[in-house]
Amino acid sequence: MTASRKLAVFRLPPLPTIGEIIRLYNLRAEKQLSQNFLLDMRLTDKIVRQAGGLSNAHVCEVGPGPGGITRSILSAGAADLLVVEKDTRFIPGLQLLAEAAPGKVRIVHGDILTYKMERGFPQKLARKWDDEPPDVHIIGNLPFSVSTPLIIKWLENISNRDGPFVYGRTRLTLTFQKEVAEESAALSAPVRSAGRRRTFLACWVFCNFKHCFSFPPIIAFLLQSEVDVGVVHFTPLVQPQIGQPFKLVEKVVRNVFQFRRKHCRRGIEMLFPEARRLELSEQMLRTADVDPTLRPTELSIPHFRNLSDAYSKLCSDNPGLLAYDFRDELRKKRRSRCIKEEEEELKLKA
Numbered sequence: 001m002t003a004s005r006k007l008a009v010f011r012l013p014p015l016p017t018i019g020e021i022i023r024l025y026n027l028r029a030e031k032q033l034s035q036n037f038l039l040d041m042r043l044t045d046k047i048v049r050q051a052g053g054l055s056n057a058h059v060c061e062v063g064p065g066p067g068g069i070t071r072s073i074l075s076a077g078a079a080d081l082l083v084v085e086k087d088t089r090f091i092p093g094l095q096l097l098a099e100a101a102p103g104k105v106r107i108v109h110g111d112i113l114t115y116k117m118e119r120g121f122p123q124k125l126a127r128k129w130d131d132e133p134p135d136v137h138i139i140g141n142l143p144f145s146v147s148t149p150l151i152i153k154w155l156e157n158i159s160n161r162d163g164p165f166v167y168g169r170t171r172l173t174l175t176f177q178k179e180v181a182e183e184s185a186a187l188s189a190p191v192r193s194a195g196r197r198r199t200f201l202a203c204w205v206f207c208n209f210k211h212c213f214s215f216p217p218i219i220a221f222l223l224q225s226e227v228d229v230g231v232v233h234f235t236p237l238v239q240p241q242i243g244q245p246f247k248l249v250e251k252v253v254r255n256v257f258q259f260r261r262k263h264c265r266r267g268i269e270m271l272f273p274e275a276r277r278l279e280l281s282e283q284m285l286r287t288a289d290v291d292p293t294l295r296p297t298e299l300s301i302p303h304f305r306n307l308s309d310a311y312s313k314l315c316s317d318n319p320g321l322l323a324y325d326f327r328d329e330l331r332k333k334r335r336s337r338c339i340k341e342e343e344e345e346l347k348l349k350a
């Protein structure tokens with residue numbers, strides 16, 4: 001016990017504060033890039049604690065910026081910290097931190113949306129999917145415009161067990177806009193809770209999802225930001241709540257939520273080519289045993305499970321259906337209408 005406690009404690013040598021780093025390297029937060037920095041170490045420590053014990057853990061921090069969360073991860077005892085930062089201006093400050101924690105910090109100057117995390121950590125860390133999660137964590141306070149596409153990408157990775165999930169059920173601790181985090185946490189509440197977001201519905205399907213706490217921007221940021229921030233912790237589920245691939249589930253959820261104030265039948269119809277729209281959407285709703293007059297926000301995960309299973313069955317019976325996108329059909333229709341109008345105009349002129 002004492003030995004492992006000793007291992008976990010890591011004290012960084014005296015370093016300039018994050019505020020001094022920002023001044024030293026002239027790291028102006030770019031408002032158009034939604035760059036806001038966490039300066040309060042008590043807050044960064046609290047965010048990092050939400051990941052669970054990091055003693056001797058392998059961690060990837062996404063978007064470290066001037067390094068507030070980075071310092072908290074090191075102080076929490078991480079053995080190996082991989083930071084992925086897109087903006088060159090932050091690299092020298094991160095190098096200073098790497099020198100202060102020899103052998104612990106690896107810096108990647110790159111974009112997390114394209115970074116191949118399956119190569120980021122040694123394969124020996126990998127655990128079986130149904131084992132306990134591996135000692136690999138992802139932590140980050142990213143711009144909200146990046147964290148949403150990123151979580152969609154990672155949900156697909158969870159479904160395929162690739163990317164950061166080649167190591168097993170890698171845990172994620174990320175920040176989102178407070179309203180999104182709180183409303184999404186309400187997904188576990190009774191079915192009729194309003195305001196659910198489709199991205200997070202998919203999160204519930206594939207992850208255990210916990211809204212840890214929120215904080216106002218005023219206590220944290222260098223730039224005045226208008227929105228509160230919510231810290232969310234995800235652990236991939238051993239058994240997703242819907243046994244279909246992410247792409248199919250996401251397509252069903254996306255189409256249903258397209259007309260969020262209308263009956264769910266309206267969005268479901270758009271999954272099918274115009275010529276067979278009514279027939280196939282009725283068949284799907286009947287097989288799924290879902291009331292077509294429910295609104296998208298009234299549908300529960302079991303409803304989506306039945307809808308996804310029914311849609312998957314229709315896709316196997318109708319080759320090409322999974323690739324169907326009503327927008328392509330609309331575009332083709334518009335194009336042929338334009339061509340027809342042009343031909344008629346030419347006829348009139350002749």
Ligand SMILES: C[S@@+](CC[C@H](N)C(=O)[O-])C[C@H]1O[C@@H](n2cnc3c(N)ncnc32)[C@H](O)[C@@H]1O
Nearest residue numbers: 036037038063064065085086087111112141143
């Ligand atoms: C909101 S700031 C937060 C900085 C730091 N994590 C903190 O809490 O103080 C977001 C950081 O993510 C970086 N970033 C933005 N998009 C990124 C991407 N696609 N890949 C890697 N880093 C990114 C920005 O350059 C910036 O350093």
